[in-house]
Amino acid sequence: MRVLILIVSAALAACSAAPTQEQSPAEVTDAQKTGTGPQTKPVPDRQVATVDLTGKGAARSPLTDPNSILSRRSIYYDYDKFDVKDQYRELVEAHARFLRDNPKFKMLIQGNTDERGSREYNIGLGQKRSDGVKRMLMLLGAREDQIESVSLGEEKPKAEGHDEAAWSQNRRSDILYEGEY
Amino acid sequence: MRTLLAALLFFCAAFSASAQLTIEVTGAGAKRIAIAIAPFPGESGLASISGIVRTDLERSGLFRSVEVPASGAMTEASNVSYAEWRARQADALVLGSVAARQDGKFEVRFKLFDTQKSADLSGIAFTLSRDQARATAHRIADYIYEKFTGEKGVFSTRIAFVVKRGNRHELQIADADGQGEESALVSNEPILSPAWAPDGRRLAYVSMENKKPVVYVHSLADGKRQAVAHFRGSNSAPAWAPDGRTLAVVLSIEGGSQIFLINADGSGARRRIGGSGSIDTEPFFSPDGQTLYFTSDRGGSAQIYRMVVSGGDAQRVTFEGTYNVSPRVSPDGKLLAYVTRNAGKFQVAVLDLATRQTQILTDSDRDESPSFAPNGRMILLATINSGRGVLSAVSADGRIKQRVPYTGGDVREPAWGPFIK
Numbered sequence: 001m002r003v004l005i006l007i008v009s010a011a012l013a014a015c016s017a018a019p020t021q022e023q024s025p026a027e028v029t030d031a032q033k034t035g036t037g038p039q040t041k042p043v044p045d046r047q048v049a050t051v052d053l054t055g056k057g058a059a060r061s062p063l064t065d066p067n068s069i070l071s072r073r074s075i076y077y078d079y080d081k082f083d084v085k086d087q088y089r090e091l092v093e094a095h096a097r098f099l100r101d102n103p104k105f106k107m108l109i110q111g112n113t114d115e116r117g118s119r120e121y122n123i124g125l126g127q128k129r130s131d132g133v134k135r136m137l138m139l140l141g142a143r144e145d146q147i148e149s150v151s152l153g154e155e156k157p158k159a160e161g162h163d164e165a166a167w168s169q170n171r172r173s174d175i176l177y178e179g180e181y
Numbered sequence: 182m183r184t185l186l187a188a189l190l191f192f193c194a195a196f197s198a199s200a201q202l203t204i205e206v207t208g209a210g211a212k213r214i215a216i217a218i219a220p221f222p223g224e225s226g227l228a229s230i231s232g233i234v235r236t237d238l239e240r241s242g243l244f245r246s247v248e249v250p251a252s253g254a255m256t257e258a259s260n261v262s263y264a265e266w267r268a269r270q271a272d273a274l275v276l277g278s279v280a281a282r283q284d285g286k287f288e289v290r291f292k293l294f295d296t297q298k299s300a301d302l303s304g305i306a307f308t309l310s311r312d313q314a315r316a317t318a319h320r321i322a323d324y325i326y327e328k329f330t331g332e333k334g335v336f337s338t339r340i341a342f343v344v345k346r347g348n349r350h351e352l353q354i355a356d357a358d359g360q361g362e363e364s365a366l367v368s369n370e371p372i373l374s375p376a377w378a379p380d381g382r383r384l385a386y387v388s389m390e391n392k393k394p395v396v397y398v399h400s401l402a403d404g405k406r407q408a409v410a411h412f413r414g415s416n417s418a419p420a421w422a423p424d425g426r427t428l429a430v431v432l433s434i435e436g437g438s439q440i441f442l443i444n445a446d447g448s449g450a451r452r453r454i455g456g457s458g459s460i461d462t463e464p465f466f467s468p469d470g471q472t473l474y475f476t477s478d479r480g481g482s483a484q485i486y487r488m489v490v491s492g493g494d495a496q497r498v499t500f501e502g503t504y505n506v507s508p509r510v511s512p513d514g515k516l517l518a519y520v521t522r523n524a525g526k527f528q529v530a531v532l533d534l535a536t537r538q539t540q541i542l543t544d545s546d547r548d549e550s551p552s553f554a555p556n557g558r559m560i561l562l563a564t565i566n567s568g569r570g571v572l573s574a575v576s577a578d579g580r581i582k583q584r585v586p587y588t589g590g591d592v593r594e595p596a597w598g599p600f601i602k
Binding site for chain 2: 108110116117118119120121123124125127128131148149150151152153155156162176181
């Protein structure tokens, strides 16, 4: 929710900033320079920006809009694998673009593993996963100081079972934006 | 309101009672010392001191209890007929008494006898308050254990472990027999890797209360805690140097998972040791503080390595299998306990560092975090029994196994504390 508010206020700021640039049209300056014709005065901008909180409008945060790829936050891995699979490339690219276009935004990536093996070693494995996502985001234009990669090891499973169906849900990296953690 | 509070208190009391850990011996050593422990006259007003001593000694797997005839109360001052006790097959006899003092305190006296040698092995007199009864019984058991085995007893030591109930994580401190547990920390986020400071008064551990792993040092008596490794990225796997002032920790701040030394009070700069571009984790100091054992995947699979703390190349220590993790060196520096993956099962093994002989000690399949008792005889570990995490212990020679029954929570991450000075 905090992110949504952040986005809305960012959108509002953008709306109020935009008309200032349009307030001094080139024609006015030209008219004063040449001295020909009547003095013109710009018509005050009466544009009204609509803020739609009903959840259907365009003001909805792309980070949480289920129709936006940016609402997808998890990358899943094969057993003992750390590379981002091709099927998650588009997702990572979209988040990289968002970070690049929104330089004030910060992100936490939490790497996770399945329950097998030592808890501390699994923190190491999860770190390898989140570091991999961070590296990819940076190659795609995000700044290093925008992204913190950490590991929760096997401590925060998404699925509680003790079989491959559960384990495959738990080998993942989760993306969170500032305000979401 | 008061009724509700009373009901709540009752619930809490009932809950903590059901959560007690009782250790059972499922196997035992070949020859056990037969010991007769007579009830201590006067103890009924305090606690069954003699019963706790008996349970402690039996639980070690090195003693077995000999029945004491009910006729006539005996105390440490009674005359002992050694022949009579030899006839009852007793190698040892313990007699004692408890007296209540005017000031509300108690006096416990006991004497130990070697019936085979017809020898009085002396004893101790203690002054104690009511709530020190269990601790006193453990001290008596330690005395007896040392007189007959030649090594120090660990009944007075404490253990730490984590209990998970739903989303609630509790760092608990209990006597070595799993009883008398108290929560040092309760959190909605995971707690792991508790490590006892050599002074037995502080614990280092990892807490995820900040949505990432951060290393804390926690003083048990006053509950004061300090984040000593809270760098960007992950901070985990604390291990105390024997000096009690330095911690080895694993940080990702410089990329990957690498081992650093930091001051245990959080002051000063971090110092990286080793570093391979792969995962280095689970550092553990040798007893002399000169060597660090650790887990690394630098060779392509998770194996145990060691390196000299002052610098130099790492040497590989484990070679059999493709997954050997969680190294813990025995207090005498001679054995290495670790977890090995053996046909898909995770089991505790020991490696004799001089002879390179290895032995798998358990037959369970999901063992974690082995931890030596301070006298080196037993190894405490967490394992899974009927889908729940439980504590278990095995002797370093594999002969004695102890199980801890279900406790109403998922128990993990045990760590055996040091001798109390």
